[in-house]
Amino acid sequence: MSTNQRFNTLVIGSGGVATITALSLDIKNKSDVTMIVRSDYEKAVADGYSIDSCDYGIVEGWRPTKIYKSVEESVAKDEFYDYVLVTTKNIPDGPTPVSKILEPVVQSCFKSWSSLSEEQKAKKVLSIILIQNGIDIEKEVYDLLNADHLVADGIHGPKVVLLSGVQMIGSTRTAPATIQQKGQDYLILGAFDQNDKLAKQKVLEFKDIYLNEGKNVVEIDDKVRWSRWRKLVYNATINPLTAIVCLDFSRSLLFGAADEATEFQILRPAMREILDIAKADGHIIDESVMDFMISGDKKMFYKPSMMVDTERHQLMEIEVILGNPIRTAKKLAVPTPYLSMLYNIAHIIQVSNKEKMGLVEVDEVNVALK
Amino acid sequence: MSTNQRFNTLVIGSGGVATITALSLDIKNKSDVTMIVRSDYEKAVADGYSIDSCDYGIVEGWRPTKIYKSVEESVAKDEFYDYVLVTTKNIPDGPTPVSKILEPVVQSCFKSWSSLSEEQKAKKVLSIILIQNGIDIEKEVYDLLNADHLVADGIHGPKVVLLSGVQMIGSTRTAPATIQQKGQDYLILGAFDQNDKLAKQKVLEFKDIYLNEGKNVVEIDDKVRWSRWRKLVYNATINPLTAIVCLDFSRSLLFGAADEATEFQILRPAMREILDIAKADGHIIDESVMDFMISGDKKMFYKPSMMVDTERHQLMEIEVILGNPIRTAKKLAVPTPYLSMLYNIAHIIQVSNKEKMGLVEVDEVNVALK
Numbered sequence: 203m204s205t206n207q208r209f210n211t212l213v214i215g216s217g218g219v220a221t222i223t224a225l226s227l228d229i230k231n232k233s234d235v236t237m238i239v240r241s242d243y244e245k246a247v248a249d250g251y252s253i254d255s256c257d258y259g260i261v262e263g264w265r266p267t268k269i270y271k272s273v274e275e276s277v278a279k280d281e282f283y284d285y286v287l288v289t290t291k292n293i294p295d296g297p298t299p300v301s302k303i304l305e306p307v308v309q310s311c312f313k314s315w316s317s318l319s320e321e322q323k324a325k326k327v328l329s330i331i332l333i334q335n336g337i338d339i340e341k342e343v344y345d346l347l348n349a350d351h352l353v354a355d356g357i358h359g360p361k362v363v364l365l366s367g368v369q370m371i372g373s374t375r376t377a378p379a380t381i382q383q384k385g386q387d388y389l390i391l392g393a394f395d396q397n398d399k400l401a402k403q404k405v406l407e408f409k410d411i412y413l414n415e416g417k418n419v420v421e422i423d424d425k426v427r428w429s430r431w432r433k434l435v436y437n438a439t440i441n442p443l444t445a446i447v448c449l450d451f452s453r454s455l456l457f458g459a460a461d462e463a464t465e466f467q468i469l470r471p472a473m474r475e476i477l478d479i480a481k482a483d484g485h486i487i488d489e490s491v492m493d494f495m496i497s498g499d500k501k502m503f504y505k506p507s508m509m510v511d512t513e514r515h516q517l518m519e520i521e522v523i524l525g526n527p528i529r530t531a532k533k534l535a536v537p538t539p540y541l542s543m544l545y546n547i548a549h550i551i552q553v554s555n556k557e558k559m560g561l562v563e564v565d566e567v568n569v570a571l572k
Numbered sequence: 573m574s575t576n577q578r579f580n581t582l583v584i585g586s587g588g589v590a591t592i593t594a595l596s597l598d599i600k601n602k603s604d605v606t607m608i609v610r611s612d613y614e615k616a617v618a619d620g621y622s623i624d625s626c627d628y629g630i631v632e633g634w635r636p637t638k639i640y641k642s643v644e645e646s647v648a649k650d651e652f653y654d655y656v657l658v659t660t661k662n663i664p665d666g667p668t669p670v671s672k673i674l675e676p677v678v679q680s681c682f683k684s685w686s687s688l689s690e691e692q693k694a695k696k697v698l699s700i701i702l703i704q705n706g707i708d709i710e711k712e713v714y715d716l717l718n719a720d721h722l723v724a725d726g727i728h729g730p731k732v733v734l735l736s737g738v739q740m741i742g743s744t745r746t747a748p749a750t751i752q753q754k755g756q757d758y759l760i761l762g763a764f765d766q767n768d769k770l771a772k773q774k775v776l777e778f779k780d781i782y783l784n785e786g787k788n789v790v791e792i793d794d795k796v797r798w799s800r801w802r803k804l805v806y807n808a809t810i811n812p813l814t815a816i817v818c819l820d821f822s823r824s825l826l827f828g829a830a831d832e833a834t835e836f837q838i839l840r841p842a843m844r845e846i847l848d849i850a851k852a853d854g855h856i857i858d859e860s861v862m863d864f865m866i867s868g869d870k871k872m873f874y875k876p877s878m879m880v881d882t883e884r885h886q887l888m889e890i891e892v893i894l895g896n897p898i899r900t901a902k903k904l905a906v907p908t909p910y911l912s913m914l915y916n917i918a919h920i921i922q923v924s925n926k927e928k929m930g931l932v933e934v935d936e937v938n939v940a941l942k
Contacts, residue, residue: 446816447920452939457923459895463916501939525829543913546833550817553827569822569871 209233209411210282213266214273214303215289215333216240218373221251221381223289223333224266225258226418232411233285235266236276243271245379255373255383257417273303277310280317282360285329285408289369292334294342295552296517297561301346304330308346312359326360329404331391333367335437335507336522337430338530340364340394363401364394365408366426368433392423431480432487436495437508437523439472442544444509445518446551452503465496472540479527482534515555520548579603579781580652583636584643584673585659585703586610588743591621591751593659593703594636595628596788602781603655605636606646613641615749625743625753627787643673647680650687652730655699655778657737662704664712665922666887667931671716674700678716682729696730699774701761703737705807705877706892707800708900710734710764733771734764735778736796738803762793801850802857806865807878807893809842812914814879815888816921822873835866842910849897852904885925890918 211233213224220237227235239246250263270276286307292300311328318326332339347362372385391409393401409420423429443464444454458464473492480487499506508518524545531538553571556562563572581603583594590607597605609616620633640646656677662670681698688696702709717732742755761778763771779790793799813834814824828834843862850857869876878888894915901908923941926932933942 443917446917447924449920449924453924453927453934454920456934456939456941457920457927459916459919463912464920467912467916503936503939539909540913542833542837543910546829546837547813547816547917549829550819550824550827550834554817554819554823557823557827564823564826566873569826569873571826 207232209284210236211285211287211411212236212238212276212281212283212307213287213289214238214307215287217375218381218383219333219369219371220287220289221253221375222255222257222371222373222383222387223287223369225251225253225255225261225264226387226412226414228264228266229258229414229417230411234268236268236270236281236283237266238271238273238276239269239379240271242375242379243269249379252380253383254381256385257383257387257414274306277306280310280314282311282314282326283307283328284326285331285411287331287333287367289333291511291517292332292336292339292519292522293517294521296556299342300332300334300339301342304343304346308359308362315360323360327400327404328360328362329365329401329408330362331365331367331408332394333369333389334522335433335519336526337427337434338526339522340366361400363398363404365401365405366392366394366423366430368423368429387418388421389419390421390423390429392426392429394426396424396426425485427483428480428485428487431476431483431485432491434480434523434527435473435476435487435491437506438476438527438541439469439544440495440499441506441508442518442520442524442548443468443472444506445512446544446547448509448512450503450505450509451499452501455500468540468544469496472544475531475536475538475541476527479531479534479536479538482536483530512551512555515558517555517559518548518552520545520552524548577602579654580606581655581657581781582606582608582646582651582653582677583657583659584608584677585657587745588751588753589703589739589741590657590659591623591745592625592627592741592743592753592757593657593739595621595623595625595631595634596757596782596784598634598636599628599784599787600781604638606638606640606651606653607636608641608643608646609639609749610641612745612749613639619749622750623753624751626755627753627757627784644676647676650680650684652681652684652696653677653698654696655701655781657701657703659703659739661881661887662702662706662709662889662892663887664891669712670702670704670709671712674713674716678729678732685730693730697770697774698730698732699735699771699778700732701735701737701778702764703739703759704892705803705889706896707797707804708896709892710736731770733768733774735771735775736762736764736793736800738793738799757788758791759789760791760793760799762796762799764796766794766796795855797853798850798855798857801846801853801855802861804850804893804897805843805846805857805861807876808846808897808911809839809914810865810869811876811878812888812890812894812918813838813842814876815882816914816917818879818882820873820875820879821869822871825870838910838914839866842914845901845906845908845911846897849901849904849906849908852906853900882921882925885928887925887929888918888922890915890922894918 224237250265253261368390370388373383413420455464511518565572594607620635623631738760740758743753746752783790825834881888935942
């Protein structure tokens with residue numbers, strides 16, 4: 203699908219990943235690209251970005267079409283965005299769940315849309331792309347779209363579709379507005395609802411405005427849920443374990459008890475539970491994926507993202523990565539003793555970090571959370 | 573049993589517990605008391621101890637009969653000790669397992685004994701009292717006593733008995749050679765081998781040289797192994813969990829996932845496994861102990877000893893508290909998924925602390941432990 207239409211895109215997220223994502227859109231030059239930049243705002247506006255990219259080479263003084271300090275500012279003029287890309291962490295139990303981030307954007311798009319002519323209205327579609335870990339992450343957004351306070355204003359919105367993105371990209375912010383991208387941008391894109399024809403059209407349309415042939419890669423995913431279960435084989439096991447012990451993956455293996463206990467008494471039993479839940483949910487994943495996930499990083503002294511989060515005393519994505527699979531398992535009567543232990547322990551650490559961040563307070567007199 | 577014989581006692585251990593233990597012996601005045609004092613040595617020798625004790629009141633400038641800087645120095649003259657009390661932590665996977673601490677003492681006692689007259693020889697018994705957590709801790713000492721290199725010297729030793737001590741005592745070192753004891757010294761004492769008549773005699777004898785009526789308490793324990801299993805209901809569950817998450821007990825409960833997950837999805841299932849192993853090992857412990865252990869400290873914001881160890885980046889007693897029960901479970905075919913998860917995770921943290929302490933090194937090229 204190729205089009206000459208010019209689109210309006212919004213990239214929400216910070217640091218290395220969001221910047222390269224916005225750069226890809228800008229280079230393709232089929233959309234105006236708005237970025238939300240919080241801490242690097244002054245530097246990004248004044249000097250633009252310095253980017254050293256394996257996909258695009260050295261790029262100095264780059265700026266997207268527009269830069270705003272917050273999502274709220276980006277929609278102050280009731281902007282309509284055709285594509286909203288969310289590359290933030292997905293932490294529904296944190297201070298900024300995705301629905302809260304998206305709400306002003308959705309409201310703006312709805313409002314902007316309502317002032318259009320009927321002909322224009324019919325053409326407009328709001329596509330929200332969640333480039334995030336976990337499973338069942340789309341539910342929170344569907345709930346937002348159906349929320350009373352949105353509908354209550356009498357605002358009848360445009361068609362909205364939800365797309366799933368799983369992105370491999372080795373990109374890091376090394377200094378203010380300075381990005382180093384070492385791994386190719388590889389985006390796996392699909393419709394959360396595979397029965398939604400419009401969503402599947404938008405997947406192809408977005409590929410057209412995002413793909414820079416020979417630079418980045420866009421792979422169309424026709425079995426999004428299967429892919430997300432598959433990714434959880436790693437993310438729901440190696441991620442929380444390394445976060446709990448606060449060690450890289452190789453050390454977590456080396457420091458285990460006798461008989462390679464980390465691999466055979468923690469990770470593989472937990473991975474098998476993910477395969478079991480996926481199967482009960484209708485998605486068969488071959489067992490060989492366990493070997494692949496373990497041997498891939500075994501000798502890398504690699505720090506999984508969730509471990510980096512605990513190391514920095516930041517919140518972890520435990521609900522979308524562990525909580526949701528366990529809740530599905532409960533519904534489908536699949537036992538998950540290993541995943542539950544990882545989740546229950548990680549949950550204690552999560553709330554402990556919330557206490558350190560001042561997000562929760564302990565009432566020591568009544569022994570309760572304030 | 574009362575005796576006019578004067579004994580020679582050695583207290584190995586540091587800080588608040590060992591000092592009050594030595595003080596109790598000294599006040600009873602039926603033994604010469606030797607203490608091993610490492611970091612506070614200069615101060616203890618020069619000024620003696622300042623003790624504020626709920627059992628004995630204010631005691632200023634107190635010194636035991638002898639003070640040595642190390643176990644080795646305390647046996648340099650081939651001393652014979654009738655009672656050797658070990659109040660150190662029991663960490664067989666650490667740099668100083670109990671057998672290593674005791675070896676020079678045993679050698680000294682053997683040597684000293686061998687130079688006695690036959691009549692004197694017959695009277696001498698070496699009683700080793702392990703005042704420590706965990707289960708199966710006596711095995712390491714029996715192995716030491718039967719070690720080839722001890723027997724190989726042709727040294728025929730005295731009779732040796734092993735006694736078990738479980739001590740409740742709220743005593744802390746607050747400054748060099750300064751001790752504050754807030755909780756009464758309550759010692760539960762018994763023979764590890766209940767068929768060893770001599771050991772049971774020695775239990776009564778030691779009570780006589782240790783008990784100060786109206787001050788401290790000595791309770792005779794005729795079912796040592798049962799008591800140790802019972803104590804593990806707390807120590808093998810609440811201890812490692814709070815250590816892993818590095819939080820006091822109340823926070824570990826408050827910060828848990830939905831449905832009181834910490835209590836009902838971690839601690840109680842793990843406690844039940846201890847009851848199951850104990851039962852398979854021939855010791856019936858009533859289930860009500862679980863309520864007792866949980867409700868006792870629920871509202872105390874109490875930091876269990878193992879959690880204090882991780883907080884200070886010290887080694888934990890995971891082998892005697894978790895490893896040994898799990899090994900027994902394996903022999904008796906009792907499944908222990910919950911205890912094993914706690915053990916396997918705690919083990920990773922233990923070796924991580926060893927790396928920080930320089931006790932192990934990671935070979936990053938070959939991805940192995942050096």
